Amino acid sequence: MKLVDVISLGCSKNLVDSEKLMAQLRANNITVAHDSPNPRGEVAIINTCGFIGDAKEESINTILQFAEAKHRGTLKKLYVMGCLSERYRAELAEHIPEVDKFYGKFDWKGIIQELGATFRRDIMNERSLTTPHHYAYLKISEGCNRKCSYCAIPLITGPHTSRPMEEILDEVKRLADTGVREIQVIAQDLSSYGTDLYKKNRLAELVDAIASVDSIEWVRLHYAYPAGFPHDILDVMAANPKVCNYLDIALQHSSDHMLKQMLRHISKAKTIELLDEIRQRVPGIHLRTTLITGHPGETEEDFADLMDFVRTQRFERLGVFPYSHEDDTYAWKNYADDIPEEVKQERADMIMALQEGISAEINRAKVGKDLKVIIDREEDGYLVGRTEFDSPEVDPEVIVHGNANVGDFCTVRITDSEDYDLIGNVVNK
Numbered sequence: 001m002k003l004v005d006v007i008s009l010g011c012s013k014n015l016v017d018s019e020k021l022m023a024q025l026r027a028n029n030i031t032v033a034h035d036s037p038n039p040r041g042e043v044a045i046i047n048t049c050g051f052i053g054d055a056k057e058e059s060i061n062t063i064l065q066f067a068e069a070k071h072r073g074t075l076k077k078l079y080v081m082g083c084l085s086e087r088y089r090a091e092l093a094e095h096i097p098e099v100d101k102f103y104g105k106f107d108w109k110g111i112i113q114e115l116g117a118t119f120r121r122d123i124m125n126e127r128s129l130t131t132p133h134h135y136a137y138l139k140i141s142e143g144c145n146r147k148c149s150y151c152a153i154p155l156i157t158g159p160h161t162s163r164p165m166e167e168i169l170d171e172v173k174r175l176a177d178t179g180v181r182e183i184q185v186i187a188q189d190l191s192s193y194g195t196d197l198y199k200k201n202r203l204a205e206l207v208d209a210i211a212s213v214d215s216i217e218w219v220r221l222h223y224a225y226p227a228g229f230p231h232d233i234l235d236v237m238a239a240n241p242k243v244c245n246y247l248d249i250a251l252q253h254s255s256d257h258m259l260k261q262m263l264r265h266i267s268k269a270k271t272i273e274l275l276d277e278i279r280q281r282v283p284g285i286h287l288r289t290t291l292i293t294g295h296p297g298e299t300e301e302d303f304a305d306l307m308d309f310v311r312t313q314r315f316e317r318l319g320v321f322p323y324s325h326e327d328d329t330y331a332w333k334n335y336a337d338d339i340p341e342e343v344k345q346e347r348a349d350m351i352m353a354l355q356e357g358i359s360a361e362i363n364r365a366k367v368g369k370d371l372k373v374i375i376d377r378e379e380d381g382y383l384v385g386r387t388e389f390d391s392p393e394v395d396p397e398v399i400v401h402g403n404a405n406v407g408d409f410c411t412v413r414i415t416d417s418e419d420y421d422l423i424g425n426v427v428n429k
Helices: 011-026 051-071 083-094 109-114 153-157 164-176 203-211 233-239 257-262 269-281 299-311 330-332 342-362
Strands: 004-008 033-034 043-048 077-082 135-140 182-186 216-224 244-247 284-291 317-324 370-379 383-386 398-401 410-419 422-428
Touching: 004 011, 011 043, 011 051, 011 077, 011 109, 011 182, 043 051, 043 083, 043 182, 077 083, 083 153, 135 164, 164 203, 164 330, 182 203, 182 422, 203 216, 203 233, 203 244, 233 244, 233 269, 244 317, 257 269, 257 299, 269 284, 269 299, 269 422, 284 299, 284 342, 299 342, 317 342, 342 410, 370 422, 398 410
Parallel strands: 004 033, 004 043, 043 077, 135 182, 182 216, 216 244, 244 284, 284 317, 398 422
Antiparallel strands: 370 383, 370 410, 383 398, 410 422
16 A cells, blocks of 8 residues: 545544544554645545534535545545544435445544554554644543533534543653653543543643653643533642643633523623633633624624623633534524524624734733743744744744744743734743
8 A cells, every 4th residue: 555645624633533543554554644635645534524514514525525536546445534424424425425434433443444454552542743743632531511502512422531541641651752842632621521430520630640741841721611610720720830821711602691592501600700710820821712603592782792701801812603503403403593694704703803902902911021932833034933822723823033943942032913923032942
């Protein structure tokens, strides 16, 4: 076999699955390429996303592109795995017969056997990283029990399942041995880690143990849930300098009416109380959140409440999704999709315009300060890095002038700012 193309779509959790598959293939002496823009191998494996409408469309278009290559004879075998395939396997198989076999999110190991190779359990925690060598995503659990009205994730991934701490720490040590210095901890629901496996939340203990690995310098937390938030993680964040003062906590809305419609199991008052506590116990923390506009039943008053919430909370990082009416979710079964698409998008645009001004003000306050920055890449005449307040791909970056290498941590004096990005000079490495 000359070459296998692995194409990974969707979120970082999908990417981890692709990296584990690639490590298994390479251990079987199979040559692997990642995210080739066009089919160039004998075999292609597409890891799909099925979260919302736009993601599903991208996945289907990618499958069709590679199916056409197979039809032309430039591709011999085509396999599809991941979230879209988990949810719509029968329909996909009926409409895209060019695909040799569909696998879901959890049975992708069958692809290895299909290719005449053997799944090696002794390297099940090894990865072929597709990120820059100095950081990696670390998935600590799979699935979600929350069942928010709009969300298809529980339909795809099933119930929340924590990975054993020993297995996770083994993976961290393996990553550290390859040169990884920054760990991005990810899960559908960080706030529930351990509750199934250990009958109590053990996120704080796990994060402290990850940070204790010698060559790991930064640990960053993504996708906490506000209801049932594990408050003891704040003690670890405040006390351990390796744990970034950064938390990705999806809030989705602020008005009590919409929080109830969304089945979020938290009130606006409790949300604000939690945010206040986080900021008090971890001074200087940067919060990332995501919001949804145009959920069924969202009134002008609800949206005004959300705008005021963004204005007063002044989130350091924020993203917005126009509501997507996903089949078989609670909202799909019980609510009419009653907000026009243009209104959903207009409301999202209004929030992002407001956030742009907030971000610009927060950035201006950093001018003149010295910040620790990790260098991600080199571009024409300058370097690009991130502070501890920035996650890869989704958050602002720092344009860095001076001498440093990719993967270095260095001190950067901020000399200027833009709406989202910072600009600075290397002071020392």
